Amino acid sequence: MTVFILVAGAFTGPYVWRDTAAYLAAGGADVRTVALTGLGKGAGGPAESVDLETHIADVLAVIDRAVAEGGGDIVLVGHGYGIHPVLGAADRRAGAVARIVHLDSGMPRDGVPALAAVPDQRLREELAEGGGWRTAGELPPPARDGWSRWGSTAGVSEAALDGLTALAAPQPLGTLLQPLRLTGAAAGVPVTGVLCTGNGPGIELVQLMVDLGEPALQALADPRVTFFELPTGHWPMLSCPAELAGVLTEAAAGGGHRLKAPGTAGPPPHLRPFLLDVPERPRERTGNTDLYLPDGPGPHPAVVFVHGGPVPAGARPTPRDWPTLTGYARYVAGRGAVSAVLDHRLHAVTDYGRAAEDVADAVERVRADPRVDGDRVALWFFSGGGPLTADWLAAPPPWLRCLALNYPVLAPLPSWGVPDARFRPVRAVAHAGSLPIVLVRAGREMPEIAATVEEFLTEAARCGADVEVVDVPAGRHGFETLDRTAESREAVHRAVTAVLKRLERGGPTTR
Incomplete structure (x- = not known):
């Protein structure tokens, strides 16, 4: 049995996975959603006390429980911001993780905070400057018409967007500002990238960037890295949950497209x-x-x-x-x-x-x-x-x-x-x-x-x-x-x- 551990992105919690989790469970998987402190299970203290390490500890707790119960191969899925605590946890439990899935998320690096992955450049600048958020210790969730600053809402129904807005929670600022620390221990864990083409590049464009020699992307041509595309925006668990569940199931089985390393098939x-x-x-x-x-x-x-x-x-x-x-x-x-x-x-x-x-x-x-x-x-x-x-x-x-x-x-x-x-x-x-x-x-x-x-x-x-x-x-x-x-x-x-x-x-x- 595959154990999927699903970690949601900024402002959101386990509720966003409801339909995708149901499809995965119907296919025979063990599905566990992580309630990140301050987002999915209450603040648990002042917002300023919650940082990236707090969220890494939340993911570690779910991994350790799954290992103790002997459920099966663990697949960690990080959506958007969620990939940061996923990678932090995988770095500390590399032997327990069978695969890491980047769901429409970037490639965080050691020493770089999640702030660097915020898609809106102006918002990044505002967050870096702090303003009133520094005092409050948290970033208020987007208004209904503000979600696009965090990723395309293409494919999300009006009702789902209403629900996303109603259930959203403030994001503790420390989770965005604290640098991610990685030792490289999880470098050998297989990886899958799920690219939402309504929000960013597809596989063809990623291959083009690899061919151009972008140093940060060369690792993507490793045979242990696979890719899938979904023709939707940044929230596939809301816009196409059944399709997402199918992709995650294939990813867990080692499926997906593999990029070609430059020079392996003649000139790029x-x-x-x-x-x-x-x-x-x-x-x-x-x-x-x-x-x-x-x-x-x-x-x-x-x-x-x-x-x-x-x-x-x-x-x-x-x-x-x-x-x-x-x-x-x-x-x-x-x-x-x-x-x-x-x-x-x-x-x-x-x-x-x-x-x-x-x-x-x-x-x-x-x-x-x-x-x-x-x-x-x-x-x-x-x-x-x-x-x-x-x-x-x-x-x-x-x-x-x-x-x-x-x-x-x-x-x-x-x-x-x-x-x-x-x-x-x-x-x-x-x-x-x-x-x-x-x-x-x-x-x-x-x-x-x-x-x-x-x-x-x-x-x-x-x-x-x-x-x-x-x-x-x-x-x-x-x-x-x-x-x-x-x-x-x-x-x-x-x-x-x-x-x-x-x-x-x-x-x-x-x-």
Whole structure:
């Protein structure tokens, strides 16, 4: 028999597991829900006396009771904040735990408090500053319309949201501020991640981040780590309890998707060859920018290519040497325009400000080059570089003849919290005026990214923006190195032709 020990997230208690626990029990499992002190079983003393260690002790007590009763293999399930006391307890009872399940939760590290995992960046700042909460020793639960600051409520019924709000309890502040202490004793315990794609990345995006070399994520490619997806928001025990119970049962049996470690199946997707056989061209490297020059004296129009991300700071090669960027650059230079490819400092979702500075600086250097016609420039953005288009959409300069986007992220993903409101292309497109936009849409896009593209196109249609969509129906995110098909090659030809057409002499220079 499997013993599931379920630990709820912030502000909540055992009641959130009611339906999921019933489904698990009906399948023959022993299900135990942990009542965390101050949340599920009364305060048990002043709020300031309750911290993360208190909650770790709560989980340990349930583990020890299950071991004493000889129930079976123990599977610890931590939802959101709940993964912190789960990991703390597993570290001290590693020999007793068969599996740890991260249910729509992060990857806490030794010495880092749960505060770091709060999804809303502004709320993190408010909590760090303390304010009146420092005196009270606890954080009041969200109002009914405030739960989204802690995770997407997609799929949660109105009645369930009412119940969640009515039963919520204040969160003792010490549970968020006290650092988690781990010795590494539980490193060998198998792990499962259940990703709720209505609230954060799915398996495909996690694999992409692993492929990019993000150091903190390399452990996810261990064969002892499995993944499942649920197409719902942050509270699957409320939105799809039967499906969650099924996933937990499969996880306990060792099922799930396993990620590929970089290099085990050839080059990672972003380092595979470009889909077109484009002749090599000389390039000039200055600082963080490479120039690919066309034949003839010029001045020529220019296309500046802006990579996506976030990309780990230590990733090698850097994006300007990735085949997609160099392939486009050589192809465009061969068709008569200067190509510029730059590295920028988008290493985390909090880095869009400095990445935007890098892009703006590079654009001005390119425009100032005597071989470039500074009044005929296009900017071409990829993937997670999409939010950087917001500045250019909000106030297009007269020399910007076209803005292109390939499989872009065009609104903050739910897991990003609330980044700078400046980087929201969905809002900025209303100010684009007559700026031509070429958008390359992958038909097999990751759902969480596809949703932002559709939101952008809906807003663009509403405000009458000039958008040409180049569809790649069978294409995936990063199709230029993943899908070497006639359809994909034709899409590249169409997109490049559309951009270069906007750079022809005599085109509009004012908006």
